[in-house]
Amino acid sequence: AQKVTQVQTEISVVEKEDVTLDCVYETRDTTYYLFWYKQPPSGELVFLIRRNSFDEQNEISGRYSWNFQKSTSSFNFTITASQVVDSAVYFCALGGYNTDKLIFGTGTRLQVFP
């Protein structure tokens, strides 16, 4: 069975702090894909990143970085120097090669205070 766990329900930080959102996944597939989506207060879901299971290179995009570790089945997301505009619910998701579906975690609500 596939499962995504985001243990942090809510995180509050002050602007300019670094924050890491944790994501742990379970799958029996050898080929799979991991995703992060952002849901700002306006409600839409915004795609942030996709990573396939064969690519464990960490990725950096501006203030965002992702740490993929197959050994611990984790795909954590770090925001450096957080800003108020980063306030949102962030979802980690798993897509399996043989499932044709995207399984979401329960989300982490990030609040960045000025």
Add this chain to the structure above:
Amino acid sequence: IAGITQAPTSQILAAGRRMTLRCTQDMRHNAMYWYRQDLGLGLRLIHYSNTAGTTGKGEVPDGYSVSRANTDDFPLTLASAVPSQTSVYFCASSRQPLGGDTEAFFGQGTRLTVV
């Protein structure tokens, strides 16, 4: 570029009524999905369609039906609404089924309240 359009944006519906949520995409994506979002539960897949003419059941299909007569449209029907179907519904699409190297794009959501 519209992407994915959902209608209505929000709706209050009496229990027992029939309701169809509309979803249209203009990206010519093969696969489409319906998710519901509930507090503390994240997004759960209701139904999906890998290509026009085919549909499949997700995690929480009971009480919902879908059809995929063409590539662009993927309506979700509640035959007889119940209060537990109060939720925010998201339609999504992807170029190919999500077992491949592709991402899903989401609509703005439909907030449905069943009273």
